[in-house]
Amino acid sequence: MRLRPLLLVLLLALSSILATSTAQIPQPRPGVPQMSAVGETMAPAGSDSVRFLVLGDTGTGDRAQFAVGVQVWKSHQVFPYEFAIMLGDNIYGSERPQDFARKFEQPYKPLIDAKIPFYASLGNHDDPNQRYYKLFGMGGERFYSFQKKDVRFFALDSNYMDKDQQSWLQKELSGSTEKWKVAFFHHPIYSSGGRHGSEVDLRAIVEPLFLKYGVNVVFSGHEHFYERLKPQKGLHYFTSGGAAKLRSGDIITGPLTAKGFDTEQSYMVVEIDGDVLRFQTLSRRGKRVDSGEFTRQNAGTQ
Amino acid sequence: MTIFKSASAVIVSAALFGGCAPEALGSASAAENQAQPAAVTAPPRVNTQGLATLEFQNRIKAYLKVHNEAETKVPNLRETSDPAQISEREAALAKMIQTLRAGAQPGEIFAAEYQPYFIKIVKDDFAGRSAADRKALIWELPKNMKVDINTVYPTTLPLATFPAALLRKLPDLPPELEYRIVGRSLILRDVKANLIVDILRDVVPTIPS
Numbered sequence: 411m412r413l414r415p416l417l418l419v420l421l422l423a424l425s426s427i428l429a430t431s432t433a434q435i436p437q438p439r440p441g442v443p444q445m446s447a448v449g450e451t452m453a454p455a456g457s458d459s460v461r462f463l464v465l466g467d468t469g470t471g472d473r474a475q476f477a478v479g480v481q482v483w484k485s486h487q488v489f490p491y492e493f494a495i496m497l498g499d500n501i502y503g504s505e506r507p508q509d510f511a512r513k514f515e516q517p518y519k520p521l522i523d524a525k526i527p528f529y530a531s532l533g534n535h536d537d538p539n540q541r542y543y544k545l546f547g548m549g550g551e552r553f554y555s556f557q558k559k560d561v562r563f564f565a566l567d568s569n570y571m572d573k574d575q576q577s578w579l580q581k582e583l584s585g586s587t588e589k590w591k592v593a594f595f596h597h598p599i600y601s602s603g604g605r606h607g608s609e610v611d612l613r614a615i616v617e618p619l620f621l622k623y624g625v626n627v628v629f630s631g632h633e634h635f636y637e638r639l640k641p642q643k644g645l646h647y648f649t650s651g652g653a654a655k656l657r658s659g660d661i662i663t664g665p666l667t668a669k670g671f672d673t674e675q676s677y678m679v680v681e682i683d684g685d686v687l688r689f690q691t692l693s694r695r696g697k698r699v700d701s702g703e704f705t706r707q708n709a710g711t712q
Numbered sequence: 713m714t715i716f717k718s719a720s721a722v723i724v725s726a727a728l729f730g731g732c733a734p735e736a737l738g739s740a741s742a743a744e745n746q747a748q749p750a751a752v753t754a755p756p757r758v759n760t761q762g763l764a765t766l767e768f769q770n771r772i773k774a775y776l777k778v779h780n781e782a783e784t785k786v787p788n789l790r791e792t793s794d795p796a797q798i799s800e801r802e803a804a805l806a807k808m809i810q811t812l813r814a815g816a817q818p819g820e821i822f823a824a825e826y827q828p829y830f831i832k833i834v835k836d837d838f839a840g841r842s843a844a845d846r847k848a849l850i851w852e853l854p855k856n857m858k859v860d861i862n863t864v865y866p867t868t869l870p871l872a873t874f875p876a877a878l879l880r881k882l883p884d885l886p887p888e889l890e891y892r893i894v895g896r897s898l899i900l901r902d903v904k905a906n907l908i909v910d911i912l913r914d915v916v917p918t919i920p921s
Contacts, residue, residue, distance in 0.1 A: 510795035
C-alpha cells in the first residue's frame with residue numbers, strides 16, 4: 411500500500427521525461443518525407459556475390475539527393491555493395507568545381523570515404539568531359555566496360571550512339587566471356603514514362619546487339635521514377651532514374667510495366683550470385699518498394 | 713589523273729553519305745575508263761551530293777588542324793579527382809580555339825552549297841517519325857537558347873540527345889566533334905572545348921502545338 415504513492419511519483423516523472431524527449435525530436439515538415447531510422451534493405455543472400463548500388467539522375471544537390479544519400483549508406487550497413495553504377499544526369503546545371511562537391515561528393519561522402527568506387531554513364535545533362543573526373547570511374551572514355559568476377563558491365567553513352575560506339579559495343583560484347591553481361595546507360599529503350607517513353611531510335615541499334623551477344627539485364631535512368639519492365643524478348647530492363655529528381659505520377663502503367671513506383675525518390679541494390687540476380691528497390695525513406703530475383707537466361711549453356 | 717582522283721573521291725564520299733550508289737557506280741565506271749586512256753569519250757557524271765560530303769570532310773579536317781594546334785597550347789587533360797582542372801582546361805581550350813578562329817563565320821563548315829543536303833536529311837528523318845516521336849524529340853531540345861558560332865555552349869543547359877537514327881544518316885565526324893540540335897538549328901560542337909563550331913539554322917521542322 412505504501413508503494414502506491416511512490417509508483418505514482420515515478421510514473422509522473424517518467425511521463426514528464428518522455429514528453430520532454432518528444433518535444434526535442436524534430437517534427438515532420440509538411441510535404442517533406444521523413445527517413446525511417448531503420449530501412450527495409452535486406453542482407454544479400456550470397457556470400458561471394460557481386461553486389462552493387464544503382465543510382466540514376468542524381469546530380470541536383472538538393473535536399474532529396476542528400477536524403478537518398480543518407481539512405482544508400484544505411485543500406486550499405488545491411489547490404490555491403492562493393493561499387494555503384496550511375497545511370498546519367500550525374501550533375502545537373504552548371505558543372506563548376508563546387509557543383510561536383512555539392513551534387514556528388516557531399517551527398518555520397520560516406521561512400522567515397524569508404525572507397526566505394528562509382529562507375530558513371532553520361533546523361534543528357536552531363537558534359538562529356540565528366541569522363542575525366544576520376545571519381546566517376548570512366549577512365550577518360552564516354553563508353554567503357556569493366557569486369558567484376560563473372561560479370562561484365564557495359565557503360566554506354568546513349569546521348570550519342572555513333573558508329574564508333576556501335577563498333578566498340580559489338581566488339582566488346584562479342585569478346586566478352588563472362589557469364590553475365592550487364593548494360594547501363596541513360597535512356598531507357600523501353601519505358602512507360604509519360605514525358606519521355608521508350609527511346610526507339612536507340613533500341614533499333616542496341617537491342618539487336620544485346621540479343622545477339624546475350625546481354626542479361628539493362629539499367630537505365632532518364633525517367634524520374636522506378637520501373638521494372640516485363641522482360642522484352644527475354645531481356646530484363648529496369649529504369650531507375652529517381653535518386654534525386656522525381657516526376658511524380660508519370661508512369662502510364664501499360665503492357666510494359668511489371669512494377670512501377672513514382673511517388674518518392676528511389677534507388678536499387680543488386681546482387682549477382684552465380685546464375686541468380688536479386689534486386690531490391692528502396693525508397694528515399696528506406697521502404698522496400700520492389701524486390702525479386704531471376705535466373706540468368708542462358709544458365710546451363712555456359 | 714586529276715579526273716581519276718575526283719572520281720575516286722566521289723566514290724568514297726558516296727559511300728560515306730549512303731543512298732547514292734547508282735551514281736557512284738556510274739562514276740566508278742567512268743573512273744575505270746579514265747584509267748584506260750584510249751576509251752575516254754565523255755566526262756564522268758558528277759555526284760554532287762558525294763562531292764558535297766567530301767568537301768564537308770575537308771573542312772572538318774581543316775578545323776581539326778586548328779583544334780590540334782590549340783590542344784598543343786594548353787595543358788594536357790588527364791583523369792583527375794580535381795574537377796577544377798577539368799573545367800579550367802575546357803575553358804582554356806575553348807579560349808585558344810576562339811582566338812585561332814577569330815572572325816569565324818556561320819557556314820565555314822556547313823558551307824552554303826551543301827546545306828540543302830543536310831537540311832534534306834534532317835527533314836526527311838523527322839518526316840519519317842511518328843507524331844509522338846517527333847514531339848518527344850522536340851520536347852527535349854533546349855528552348856529559347858541563343859547560339860552563335862565560336863561561343864561556348866551554355867554549361868547550364870542540357871545537351872539534347874541526338875537521335876541515333878538521324879546520326880546514322882549524317883556524315884561521320886571525328887571524336888573531337890559532334891552534331892547537336894538546339895532549337896531548330898543543327899550545330900557542330902567541339903566536345904573537349906564545349907564550343908559551338910558551326911551552325912545550320914532552321915533545319916529542324918516545327919510541329920504544330
